[in-house]
Amino acid sequence: MKPVDPRLLRQAKAARLFMAGSVAIGVATGLLVILQAVLLARGISGVVLHGSGVAEVAWWLAAVVAGRAVLMWLQEVVAQRAAAAVKSTLRRRVLEHSLKLGPSWLSGERSSQLTTLLTKGLDDLDPYFARYLPQLVLAATVPAGVVGWMATGDLIAAATVVVTLPLIPLFMALVGWATQAYSRRRQRALDVLAHHFSDVVSGLATLKLFGRAKGQAESVRRVTEEHRVASMASLRLAFLSSFVLELLASISVALVAVGVGLRLVDGKLGLETALLVLILAPEAYLPLRQVGAQFHASADGVAAGEEVFRVLETPLPLTGDRTDVPDLRSTGLHLHDVTVRYPDREQAALQGFDLDLWPGEVVALTGPSGAGKSTVLAAILGFVVPSAGVVVAGGSAMDEFDMGVWRQQFGWVPQRPGLRVGSIADNVRLGRPDATDAEVRQALDTAGAASLELDTQVGEQGQLLSGGQRRRVALARALVTDAPVLLLDEPTAGLDPAAEAAVVAGLRATGRTILLVAHRPALMDAADRVVSVSRELVTA
Incomplete structure (x- = not known):
């Protein structure tokens, strides 16, 4: 686990500005620490040896203490602002990158895991910026200044600090290796808990229907216990490591104090110098001890950051930059020997598929579940990159075009269409934001949803609508576009025969x-051609 991840500095400008500000504040803090020690040593020795000079030293000391307080406040403000800016930047970039990777990649990721990462996971970066990084800067600046100043008065004490000081980073590194494993284990436990709980909640209606809802309580309890055990293991390691670092620092300071005391008794060291060394010695170890303590507080944030960069470093599909996409109203779309393989599967999802789709034609894809019918649509939309073969339009391969412009040629209804919170009209207008109420109404009528009112609320993920109504709203969303080609994955699933007939008539019109993609006879009968898809043999 790196102290400062350079990827974080590259991805977020706020992180670079924060590090520059922290260095400046750290240098200023180091100077004030030395000045405070000098004033304290001078004041105490003045009282002991001369019985005077306290008032002037006290005023200067108060000013130094006030200065350190201001620097601490400024460091906190800078850290909180930087953390907020970095989290916002990372969230936006992960979302943008996930959208560019497409639905096929997202289907391979646990949605609850990604949600946890972008919420609770990135929130764990607050301790990293507010506590760990500032302390890391202090650890790099304050000990060097303190040891240098000590060397001007007592070389032996400075040498003692120089010899014992590396022991703390050494033990911090050993603890860090263990902490990394514990933090990742805790992050995995949190991901499993979030995923399992999300699955239970989303399927609660089905579980309740079959009397299995209470049976999931034990499963949730077991996953929760695993997360608790992982969290307590991380806390236990944090407390034990803090004890080790405190013990090392205490023994080191004691060594310095013993040497200073012996030389002071022998008269080889002045009182003011001895006091200065004794005051400065703990200050040399304190920043490193605090780094070790804050390291554990920030470990979860660092683990979440690593997961963020895993997403951001996932390569995007290679696409062209041509914007002169042929108008599919007047030219055909052709798939030649298209083969698609997914990274997590040994068998090809689609093998050697050929298809010619001509303007105005209605073609139905049939075949057993898992044969690759939905993969054909994903390949046409550019959501998956064929490992062999090519998609051609107007004599040019699809991968020569900009995918944003290419996809404007298509209206798409996936197998599980998603709806957002809002009205039916809001969801239909996702296909074309400038559509009028009359155009939205016409799209709904064509989709067989004449009974649905435009201002009807759909709820979260369309929960206020039936399955058939959700599908018809998604179909209307595709119809309201100006796209010349419609790619529909089982558009009449969940509809009764009368509603299905109305949808089929509307689509033909x-x-x-x-x-x-069709499994139902009514859709196959309405098609001009039926193309069979299978993994072993693809025929048209």
């Missing part, structure tokens, strides 16, 4: 090119 649009005159658009339609490629649909």
Whole structure:
């Protein structure tokens, strides 16, 4: 686990500014620490030896203490602002990168894991910026200044500090290796808990229907216990490591104090110098001890940061930059020997698939579940990159075009369409934000949703609608676009025969090119051609 991850400095400008400000504050703090020790030693020795000079020293000492308080406040303000800016930047970049990676990549990621990372995970960066990094800067600046100043008065004491000081970073490194493993284990336990709890909540209605809801309590309790054990193990290690570092620092300061005391008794060291060394010695060890303590507080944030960079460093599919995409109203779309393989599967999801889709044609893809029908749609949309073969339009390969411009040619209804909180009209307008109420109404009518009102609220993920209503709203969202080609994955699933017939009639009436995944006879009968998809053999 790196003390300062250079990827964090590259990804967030606020982190670079924060580090520069922390260095300046750290240098100023180091100077004030030395000045405070000098004033204390001078004041105490003045009282003991001369019985005077306290008032002037007291005023200067008060000013130094006030200065250190101001620097601490300034460090806290800078750290909190930097943490907020960095978290905002990382959240935005992870979301943008996830969207660019596409639905196929997102389907491979646990949605609850990504949600936990972007919420609780990144919030753990607060201790990293507010506590750990400032203390790391102090550890790099204060001990050097303190030892240098001590050397001007007592070389032996300074040498003692120089010899014993590296023991603290050494033990910190040993503890850090163990902490890294514990933090990752705790992060994994949190991911499992979030994923399991999300699955239980999302399927609670089904579990309740079959009388299995109470049976999940023990499973949730078991996962929660695993997270508790992992968290307590991290806390136990943090307390034990703090004890080790405190013990090392105490023994080191004691060695310095014994040497100073012996030389003071022998008359080889003045009182003011001895006091200065004794006051400065703990200050040399304190920043390193605090780094060890804050390291544990920030470990969860560092682990979350590593997960963020794992997402950000996932390579994006290579695409072209051409914007002159052929108009699919007047030209065909062709798939030649397309093979798609997913990284986590040995068998190809789609093997040697060929398809010619002509303007105004309705083509149905059929085949057993898992044969690759949805993968055909994903390959056309550029959500997956074929390992072999090519998608061609107007004599040019799809990968020559900018994907944003290419996808404007298609209206898409996935197998599990998603809806956002808002009205039905709001969800339909996701396809075309400038659509009028009349155009939204027409799209809904064509999708067989004439009974739905535009201002009807859909709820979270469309929970206030039935499954068939959600699918029809998603179909209307595709229809309201100007896209010449519609890619529909089981568009009539969950509909009764009468509603299905209305949808089929509406789709035929649009005159658009339609490629649909079909299992139901009504859709196959409505198609101009039926194309069979199978892993062993692909036929048209």
